[in-house]
Amino acid sequence: MDFSFSEEQNLLRNSLSRYLADHYSYEDWRKFTASPEGRDPRHWRQFAELGLLAAPLPEEHGGLGGGAIESMVVMEEFGRALVVEPFVPTVVIGGGLLMNAGGALAEEILPKIAGGETILAFAFAEAQGRYNLADLATTAKKQGGAHILNGQKSVVLGAPWADTLIVTARTGGARREPGGVSVFLVEKGAKGVSTRDYAAMSGLRASDVGFENTPARLIGEEGAALEPLEKVMDHAIAAHLAEANGAIARLMAATTEYAKTRKQFGQPIGKFQVLQHRMVDMYIAQQQALSAGLMANLKLGDTDGSRAVSAAKAAAGKYARAVAESAVQIHGGIGMTGELDVGHYFKRLVLLETLYGSPDHHLRRMARLDQ
Amino acid sequence: MDLSFSPQEEAFRQEVLGFIAEAKPKLPQKLGAPEQARLSKDDYLIWHRLLFKKGWVAPAWPKAFGGADWSVTQRYIFSTEIAKAGMPTTLPFGLGMVGPVIIAFGNDAQKKKFLPRILSGDDWWCQGYSEPGAGSDLASLRCRAVRDGDHYVVTGQKTWTTLAQYADWIFCLVRTDPAAKPQEGISFLLIDMKSPGITVKPIVILDGAPEVNEVFFDSVKVPAENLVGDENKGWTYAKFLLAHERSALASASRSRAALARLKAIAKAEQLDGAPLIRDPDFAHKLAALEADLMALEFTELRILSQEAKGEKVGSESSILKVAGSEIQQRVADLAMEAVGYYALPNDMSLGDNEAVGPDYARGLAGRYFNLRKASIYGGSNEIQRNIIAKAVLGL
Ligand SMILES: Cc1cc2nc3c(=O)[nH]c(=O)nc-3n(C[C@H](O)[C@H](O)[C@H](O)COP(=O)(O)OP(=O)(O)OC[C@H]3O[C@@H](n4cnc5c(N)ncnc54)[C@H](O)[C@@H]3O)c2cc1C
Numbered sequence: 001m002d003f004s005f006s007e008e009q010n011l012l013r014n015s016l017s018r019y020l021a022d023h024y025s026y027e028d029w030r031k032f033t034a035s036p037e038g039r040d041p042r043h044w045r046q047f048a049e050l051g052l053l054a055a056p057l058p059e060e061h062g063g064l065g066g067g068a069i070e071s072m073v074v075m076e077e078f079g080r081a082l083v084v085e086p087f088v089p090t091v092v093i094g095g096g097l098l099m100n101a102g103g104a105l106a107e108e109i110l111p112k113i114a115g116g117e118t119i120l121a122f123a124f125a126e127a128q129g130r131y132n133l134a135d136l137a138t139t140a141k142k143q144g145g146a147h148i149l150n151g152q153k154s155v156v157l158g159a160p161w162a163d164t165l166i167v168t169a170r171t172g173g174a175r176r177e178p179g180g181v182s183v184f185l186v187e188k189g190a191k192g193v194s195t196r197d198y199a200a201m202s203g204l205r206a207s208d209v210g211f212e213n214t215p216a217r218l219i220g221e222e223g224a225a226l227e228p229l230e231k232v233m234d235h236a237i238a239a240h241l242a243e244a245n246g247a248i249a250r251l252m253a254a255t256t257e258y259a260k261t262r263k264q265f266g267q268p269i270g271k272f273q274v275l276q277h278r279m280v281d282m283y284i285a286q287q288q289a290l291s292a293g294l295m296a297n298l299k300l301g302d303t304d305g306s307r308a309v310s311a312a313k314a315a316a317g318k319y320a321r322a323v324a325e326s327a328v329q330i331h332g333g334i335g336m337t338g339e340l341d342v343g344h345y346f347k348r349l350v351l352l353e354t355l356y357g358s359p360d361h362h363l364r365r366m367a368r369l370d371q
Numbered sequence: 372m373d374l375s376f377s378p379q380e381e382a383f384r385q386e387v388l389g390f391i392a393e394a395k396p397k398l399p400q401k402l403g404a405p406e407q408a409r410l411s412k413d414d415y416l417i418w419h420r421l422l423f424k425k426g427w428v429a430p431a432w433p434k435a436f437g438g439a440d441w442s443v444t445q446r447y448i449f450s451t452e453i454a455k456a457g458m459p460t461t462l463p464f465g466l467g468m469v470g471p472v473i474i475a476f477g478n479d480a481q482k483k484k485f486l487p488r489i490l491s492g493d494d495w496w497c498q499g500y501s502e503p504g505a506g507s508d509l510a511s512l513r514c515r516a517v518r519d520g521d522h523y524v525v526t527g528q529k530t531w532t533t534l535a536q537y538a539d540w541i542f543c544l545v546r547t548d549p550a551a552k553p554q555e556g557i558s559f560l561l562i563d564m565k566s567p568g569i570t571v572k573p574i575v576i577l578d579g580a581p582e583v584n585e586v587f588f589d590s591v592k593v594p595a596e597n598l599v600g601d602e603n604k605g606w607t608y609a610k611f612l613l614a615h616e617r618s619a620l621a622s623a624s625r626s627r628a629a630l631a632r633l634k635a636i637a638k639a640e641q642l643d644g645a646p647l648i649r650d651p652d653f654a655h656k657l658a659a660l661e662a663d664l665m666a667l668e669f670t671e672l673r674i675l676s677q678e679a680k681g682e683k684v685g686s687e688s689s690i691l692k693v694a695g696s697e698i699q700q701r702v703a704d705l706a707m708e709a710v711g712y713y714a715l716p717n718d719m720s721l722g723d724n725e726a727v728g729p730d731y732a733r734g735l736a737g738r739y740f741n742l743r744k745a746s747i748y749g750g751s752n753e754i755q756r757n758i759i760a761k762a763v764l765g766l
Contacts (some may be wrong), residue, residue: 127728128641130711135643154728155712176644198727200715201736208727264508274753328743332506332751333531333583336744338575346577347740350707351715358708360652 003294005073008066013073015050020081026341029082033203039161044085048116052087057095061110068235072242072297079246082344084203086119086158088236094120094166096232097183101220105185109164121162123153123186123209131357133168133233134226135176140169140184140216147171147184147218149192149211158356159207160197163188167216172223181226184216189214204349231301234309237356238300241293241312244320244352247345248286251327254342255279258331275330282326285319292316300306307369310362315364317353324349376444384448391456394421403457408734409580412495414538417461419492421491428490429466433572436474436482437490443678447671454624459630462534465489465496469542472559472608476600485540485561499543499562499586500609506531507754509544510553510606514588516545516560518595518602523560525568525591531748535571535584538564544761548603559605561597568592576744578718578737613750621697623668629702630661636709636731647709660701667694686762689755696745696752703739710735 005013007275024043032040047053055070064070071092078087095113098106106303112118120231129135138151149169165186177228186193192212200206219226256279259270269275296312305345324346335342353359376384401408402418402473422428430446432438441449453460470489473481488494505512514527514563525545535541541562548556562569568591573581600608635658637648647653678684707714713728718736726733746752 074427077666125712127713128644130640130642130647132643155715157715198716201718204715206716264506264511266508272753294497325743328577329746329751332747333501336576336583336747338577338579339557343577343740347718350736350739354708354712358711364652 005069009069009073012051012055012070013077016052016074016077017080019046020049020077022124024081024083026082029084029203033084038199038203038205043083044116044119047085047087048114053091053116054114056091057114058099061099061106062114063095063110064114068238068300070295071235071239072293075239075242075361076246076249079243079348080250081247082203082247082341083346084122084205086161088239089122089158089162089166090118090120091100092236092239093232094164096235097166097219097228100228105217105219109185115130118164119158119162120164120166120369121156121159121207123156123159123165123167124270125154125156126152127154131361133229134178134181136168136170136181137175138167138169138180138211140171142171142216144221147182147216149184149186149214149216153209153211155200155206156209157200157204157206159195159209160205164261165193165209166219167211168225168229178226181229182222183219183225183229186211186214201351202344204351209258211369215290219252233356234296234300234306237309237313238293238296240352240355241289241296241316242317243284244349245290245293247348247352248289248320248323251323251342251345251349252282252286255282255327255330258334262332269330277346278326278330282323282351285322289316289319289323292319304369307366310357310366310369313357314359314362314366317359320349320355376448380444380448383445384452387449387452389459390425390427391452394425395456395458397421397701398458402459415459415462415537416492419461422461423491428461428492431467432470432474432486435485443675443680447675451624455629457628462623464498464533464538464542465494468498468612469496469540472542472612475611476559476608480596481599485544494539494553495534495537497535497538497541497564497586499530499532499535499541501531502528503530507751509609510557512544512546512557512725514543514545515549516547516593518547521595523593523598524596525562525588525593529586529587529588531574531583532571532586533583535564535586536573536581539563541586542599544605544609544639547605550593551603553723554606556603557605557609558602559599559608560593561599562588562591562593566591566593577740578734580741582741622691622699623664623671626664626695626698626702627668629699629706630657630664630724632731633657633702633706633709636706637729639729640709640711640757650760653709656705660698660705663701664698667691667698686758689758689763692749692755693752693759696742699745700742702738703735703742707735707739 051064052074054063055066059065074087090113095110098110124133124179126137140147140149149167151169165188167184167186169182170180171182191213194210195207196206197207259275259279260268262269292312292315296309299308327342328346331342334340398431402414409557419428427439429438430441430449434440466489470486475484500509502512502514514529516523516525523609541564543560543562544557545560546556547558568589570587574583575581576583637653638646640647642650674684674687710732713732716727716735717732717734
């Protein structure tokens with residue numbers, strides 16, 4: 001048993017955390033998230049330079065040969081700095097699906113991902129579908145050599161920054177049937193793509209996306225995408241759990257620090273026993289969330305891997321919310337302001353709790369996988 | 372033991388329902404669903420003025436000052452029916468706070484000058500209690516007022532002042548005797564917001580709205596006639612007012628109305644091809660929440676019947692504050708959960724653009740974040756628990 005990181009992984013963490021400390025301060029964040037573009041494109045290029053985008057990808061496709069633990073390290077640091085750039089949709093989901101599928105498409109796109117030359121967004125959710133990946137009204141039909149896509153996707157995170165979309169669609173089967181789900185690569189500038197861009201909580205941007213007879217390239221096998229998709233989503237969730245842990249760490253530090261310095265009734269509020277216990281509960285929740293995140297990441301690919309991911313997602317969602325709500329409460333009025341970073345970490349955690357399935361959704365999946 | 376209201380009270384309810392039926396079409400719809408829209412000063416005043424015309428804007432004030440002089444039970448019936456009908460509340464700062472203080476402790480000139488304009492809505496009031504260094508420990512406040520002939524000179528800062536950007540007047544707790552014990556050197560001063568030396572700086576809160584403000588006083592001249600009651604007795608008046616603030620009954624009926632909106636959303640939302648409300652997990656959470664709310668409704672009724680009998684209700688109202696705020700927060704949380712991914716873009720801090728996704732999703736996340744305030748302001752829930760521990764349980 002050994003929970004320590006390798007030397008390379010520590011190096012990756014250190015160089016990234018140094019970069020973020022120097023170039024991705026909260027003040028910077030406030031500026032670029034409020035700009036029309038919503039991000040500073042320089043960062044994505046720097047992430048490529050630092051090797052983050054290549055870290056989890058295989059060497060034969062321009063990667064550095066790492067895997068889930070590398071993504072975990074990156075995302076934990078991203079969580080600490082409230083990073084908005086879409087690492088997970090691009091590297092973990094896009095990279096994961098292409099690695100799974102292999103072939104010409106993988107050869108074409110993976111090196112671009114590793115080199116920071118492309119940004120992907122994952123268009124999977126539909127208004128009626130909630131968290132069910134198979135509940136799809138979007139359809140794809142083969143026309144000649146290519147596919148033609150029709151449908152609507154909701155809240156596609158990172159889509160305003162993406163050049164390429166990964167889109168789930170039905171090529172057969174009835175609504176919600178496991179068979180007949182396929183995944184496609186679509187140029188955002190392709191014919192028939194319409195987008196409505198907007199901001200989403202904690203500095204992110206998203207779009208509702210429509211497709212009308214849009215040409216799309218199939219990733220992997222037609223009609224058999226649900227299983228590989230679920231696997232890749234497990235990786236994505238595990239990475240986001242690490243992100244949540246980075247955000248939790250920041251809230252924990254901010255709150256204990258504040259409780260030591262804020263004085264009421266002639267003493268630091270951290271001296272009040274109710275607040276001490278509340279912060280201890282936050283700390284226990286933090287430790288449990290860390291464990292859940294590690295469990296998810298280390299069990300990826302095991303026979304009980306999906307069950308572990310769902311367990312971690314459900315449990316960590318609850319822990320994260322408890323930490324975030326306590327952080328605001330203990331800060332009092334100041335915790336309610338949009339100026340302090342605490343509120344934005346709170347929002348990131350609420351977003352992550354919903355993303356790729358609510359705690360209830362994952363408890364149900366866990367129960368199902370037990371049968 | 373009897374649950375029913377008297378025939379007179381029942382008749383009163385019918386009168387209220389009649390008024391609601393008449394008034395509702397005159398109100399913009401957004402006033403009834405606080406999560407849906409940001410309200411302007413005029414929005415707030417539409418409802419205020421309708422009630423004023425009817426003579427109902429100040430339910431608790433004595434008739435002599437233009438109030439409705441209703442019994443506690445009538446007030447309860449009124450606010451419950453109003454909430455059920457999805458109508459807004461009036462803001463408390465004039466009608467529920469400074470008004471009652473002036474009635475109880477002000478002199479005749481103050482009554483004549485201020486009360487009619489509170490009733491008509493011509494003066495908008497805000498509450499200047501909290502300071503950067505004085506929140507829960509309000510008595511440590513430092514905003515200073517120095518007597519200089521026929522006026523005071525006020526210098527200092529207030530913060531978290533709700534909607535001060537709209538205010539014509541602010542009622543302030545100020546320090547008039549720095550040498551005395553903290554509670555004994557505080558006075559209650561009424562300050563014209565147009566006075567030279569006042570600066571208001573908005574604070575944007577978690578839902579993106581500038582709901583509160585910092586208010587700075589730089590040598591502001593305030594006529595001495597604006598002192599309420601006696602100098603250095605302000606803490607007594609403040610405590611009187613805080614009790615008023617806490618016993619604001621009928622937060623349960625507000626949560627009841629929010630729960631009704633949540634149920635409508637859960638009927639419209641889908642999960643695996645069926646309405647979300649039929650999902651056993653969601654239905655269970657909804658029922659658990661409603662069970663707590665039903666208990667709260669009866670806790671309110673118990674306290675109400677005590678008050679109606681003329682028994683003194685003190686720290687029990689802290690129970691309503693804690694339980695009521697937590698239920699309010701849970702309803703908002705579940706509403707956010709109900710709309711799934713469409714909660715993510717519909718945080719009001721993202722601007723007033725039209726809703727993304729279904730209309731009902733608009734502002735739900737913002738509302739959840741906004742309502743974290745409910746356990747912080749009006750005496751935080753920790754402070755309320757301290758009060759219950761000491762005053763009720765004798766610990
Ligand atoms: C949206 C909003 C609107 C407001 N509107 C107004 C307004 O119009 N006018 C006005 O005057 N004020 C207003 N307030 C201020 C509000 O009353 C204060 O925020 C509140 O009193 C808490 O003070 P604080 O923010 O300084 O927190 P602090 O007092 O610093 O408290 C920080 C934390 O410490 C806890 N704590 C403090 N003392 C103790 C103790 N003895 N035991 C246990 N725990 C303790 C608190 O519960 C809290 O969790 C508003 C606040 C908000 C958030």
